Amino acid sequence: MFLNFFADLAEEKRTLDSSNNYGNWYSTYQHLKKVVPKNLTFEEIDENFIKKVRKYFEKDAISKSEIPLSQNSKYSYFNKFKAALRNAFDNGYLTVNYASKVKSFEQAESQREYLIFDELQRLAKAECKYPVLKRAFLFSCLSGLRWSDINTLIWKEVRDEGDISKVNFRQEKTDGVEYLYISKQARELLGERQDPQERVFKGLKYGMTYNTEIVRWCNRAAVPKHITFHSARHTNAVLLLENGADIYTVSKRLGHRELRTTQIYAKIVDSKMKEAAEIIPELTLEI
Structure with a gap:
């Protein structure tokens, strides 16, 4: 099942990657649970499903503060979703690389504070x-x-x-x-x-x-x-x-x-x- 697969990937990031990266994977997982059926299997994944998830992040997803996601949050979370699809394709769970068939969100320039x-x-x-x-x-x-x-x-x-x-x-x-x-x-x-x-x-x-x-x-x-x-x-x-x-x-x-x-x-x-x-x-x- 896709959600179980994604949860395993997130846990792998927790043990191998920086805490900030794991935090993004965890947040993405929390959002995906709102739009992906709990028992959805890889056999049920198609382009319509991918578009449905993208539309969720674009139109419906809200933050913990109950406001629409920022542009960079959309960019980050949806890219984690695509990374999971790419991983599933590389490991034979999917026969089609759906990650290459859907456009990512544009990344907004963030304010970078620095010292002169x-x-x-x-x-x-x-x-x-x-x-x-x-x-x-x-x-x-x-x-x-x-x-x-x-x-x-x-x-x-x-x-x-x-x-x-x-x-x-x-x-x-x-x-x-x-x-x-x-x-x-x-x-x-x-x-x-x-x-x-x-x-x-x-x-x-x-x-x-x-x-x-x-x-x-x-x-x-x-x-x-x-x-x-x-x-x-x-x-x-x-x-x-x-x-x-x-x-x-x-x-x-x-x-x-x-x-x-x-x-x-x-x-x-x-x-x-x-x-x-x-x-x-x-x-x-x-x-």
């Missing part, structure tokens, strides 16, 4: 209640690594080769193996080398306590933005582009699968360039 260099400098000087959080956040700003990869980074994955340092790790989100060169200052934030299997940022935790401290840390540094840990990754992308890195290099460093994901940051930089055009006060001209 002066704000990052103020954070670097300001007090943070948890030193390991401060080191990890600043390291993410300088390297672009995600929270999930920083949290699980162990010393075995940190390579010091003379004056050059890099981290070799498997991205938790994409499962791709990455070889990322880091700057000397980023390496200094890691501290003294410890046992190979020991976590680099020992004691780092995800939760309300650390999230709240980021807000308070920003307040102490007079940074009037809604900054989360993931904002550090956005900051890295914008700073690289502003300082001359080409978009292909930035895309590779961030581990993006598609260049269009990185192009969102290029738009941010372009808008800053437009602002800079008007930054010089007007002259009193006599020609």
Whole structure:
């Protein structure tokens, strides 16, 4: 039965993928239970069924707050549904790859909050209640690594080769193996080398306590933005582009699968360039 199959896939994501990815699979499952008959088997799946599910996400699905789904939620949930169909086809449960026969929703551009260099400098000087959080956040700003990869980074994955340092790790989100060169200052934030299997940022935790401290840390540094840990990754992308890195290099460093994901940051930089055009006060001209 399709719902059982989808539930098994979601559980597999819980054990293998990041918590955020599993959350999307779980939410998709909760929605599918509202539109897919409990006992529906793979033999009953056809194009009309696929269209019915798409129409549900487009017109009828509502969030926990009882409001229509956002465009990005439609995009994410329906893509999970398509991924399950593709998996079922690959494993012989379906004879037709219905995932290739239906159009996905368009993804809306989301707001990416980031720090300009002066704000990052103020954070670097300001007090943070948890030193390991401060080191990890600043390291993410300088390297672009995600929270999930920083949290699980162990010393075995940190390579010091003379004056050059890099981290070799498997991205938790994409499962791709990455070889990322880091700057000397980023390496200094890691501290003294410890046992190979020991976590680099020992004691780092995800939760309300650390999230709240980021807000308070920003307040102490007079940074009037809604900054989360993931904002550090956005900051890295914008700073690289502003300082001359080409978009292909930035895309590779961030581990993006598609260049269009990185192009969102290029738009941010372009808008800053437009602002800079008007930054010089007007002259009193006599020609």
